[in-house]
Amino acid sequence: MLTKYKFDMRSVFRRLVICVGITLYFFTSAFSQDFQFLDRQKRQSIHFKSIKNLIIIPIYINNKGPYDFLLDTGVGPMIITEPSIIDSLDFAKMRKIKVTGLGIETVEAFVSQNITARINRAQMDHVPTAILKEDLFNLSGHLGTKIYGLIGYSFFNSFIVDVRYSENRIIFSNPDIPIKYKGNKIPIVIENLKPYVYAEVEVPDSGKISAKFLMDTGASHALSMEMYNGDKFPLPYTKIKANLGMSLSGQIKGFLGRIKEFSIGHFEFNDVISGFPDYAVISQKVxxxxxxxxxxxxxxxxxxxxxxxxxxxxxxxxxxxxxxxFEHDMVGMVVYLDQQEYKRFLIGEIDENSPAEKSGLCPDDEIIGVNFRPIDVYSLNELSELFKSNSTKSIILEIYRDNKTFFRVIHLERRI
Structure with missing residues (x-):
């Protein structure tokens, strides 16, 4: 899973792909400290908000909050995207690091090891933290709720973490207590503070191969196939062009298609929606x-x-x-929440030859109603689910453009 840098929301991730890579050589020793329970408890449970498949948890920062953070296995040190939550920041005296990732150019962040984070009754002092001067990810605009940062390795490395997606609940336990494991055991490897797993995937004209994947709870998509034998991953026969994101220097183009077979552990999936980003572009960034x-x-x-x-x-x-x-967006456009004026739903990028383009919608159009109901009754998450609900449906949007209001009928289309 991109910023408020002098350009609009057409420049955010299409699939909320968040692949943050941070220069970490001076963080290494700091990770010897973990989260610890503040009392004698050995296990705790918290509920999370699920928005566009992502896990949002409340965190107290320096005894203030709670603030909503994205729980993201794809990040190492904690990342704060809203620096106003920390008092007395003096960027001039803080060490700089480089933040890179798919969809953003290399930018500067600032290092702090004086941050205390608390999740329920578990606390960690001196959390290795990267602080951004601006919200590069614009997660708040994508998710429709204020997001203050991302946390990953420091939490997962401190506990046995049971993520129950079906219950919107996380149970985290001290590693030294007996744990009742359930299901199929699958090995993972931790590299650069992130978890990787092997799975089998069908490659066009090559059959099934064993492939290595970053496990990324901070990416809302199912799969992104990026590399095969040191080059681009072979494309499926049926595919559509898609704008998978944009960096400060331009769009990241690619395709959407389906992986015929994908299996992890003992479990097999068919026709999995996958992105196929332009290898020449992303290989320079990731x-x-x-x-x-x-x-x-x-x-x-x-x-x-x-x-x-x-x-x-x-x-x-x-x-x-x-x-x-597995379904994809059957409208073919990005909708985001304007950060300047809350509850103002704007259209971002529109896919070529998509139902949205065919209906005459344009970037920067404002949606003020859906199916004759005011937009205020919808969340961004609800709109996202509506847009991929059923290819036999039509949706009526009330649009505001150039001081005029009009209606557009969009026929949902299963394009792949």
């Missing part, structure tokens, strides 16, 4: 030498997952989402 792709939350959420970073494995067990079909 180190692809040690992975084939990215395994995101649209697939991960079909399991309840127990993470054990310390011993290098997960347990997965299918939940109520397991048999849901």
């Amino acid at each position: 180190d692809l030498k040690n992975r084939n792709g990215n395994l995101g939350a649209e697939l991960l959420r079909r399991f309840n997952i127990q993470f054990n970073y310390g011993e290098g494995f997960i347990y997965v067990r299918p939940n109520s989402y397991f048999k849901n079909p």
Whole structure:
């Protein structure tokens, strides 16, 4: 899963792919400290908000909050995207690091090891933290709720973490207490503070191969296939052009298609929606030498997952989402929440030859009603689900453009 840098929301991730790579050489020793329970408890449970497949949890920062953070296995140190939550920041006296990732150019962040984070009754002092001067990800605009940062490795490495997607609940336990594991055990490897897993994937004209994936709870897609044998991943026969994101220097183009067969552990999936980003572009932004792709939350959420970073494995067990079909956006456009004026829904980028383009919609159009109901009754998450609900449906949008109001009928289309 991009910023308020002098350009509009057409420049955000199309699929909320968040692949943050941070220069970490001076963080290494700091990770010897973990989250600890403040009392004698050994296990706790918290509920999370699920928005576009992503996990949003409340965190107290320096005893203030709670603030909503994205729980993201794809990040190492904690990242604060809203620096106003921290008092007395003096950027001039803070060490700078480089933040890079798919969809953004290299930008500066600032290092702090004087941040205390608390999740329920578990606290960690001196959390290695990267603080951004501006929200590069614009997660708040995409998710329709204020997001203050991302947290990953420091939490997962401190506990046995049981993510129950079907219940919107996380149970985290001290590693030294007995744990009842359920489901299928799958090895993982932790590299650069992130978890990787091997799975089998069907490659056009080559059959099934074993591929290495970053497990990324901070990516809302199912799969992103990025590299095969040191080059681009072969495209499926049926595909559509798609704008998968944009960097400060231009769009990241690619394709959407379906992977015929994908299996992890004992579990097999068919016709999995996958992105195929332009290898020539992303290979300059993300180190692809040690992975084939990215395994995101649209697939991960079909399991309840127990993470054990310390011993290098997960347990997965299918939940109520397991048999849901994989579908994509049947409208072909991005809708985001304007950060300047809350509850103002604007249209961002529009796919070529999509139902949205065919209906005459344009970037920067404002949606003020859906199916003759005011837009205020919808959340961004509800709109996202509506846009991929059924290819036999039509949706009526009330649009505001150039001081005029009009209606457009969009016929949902299953394009792949």
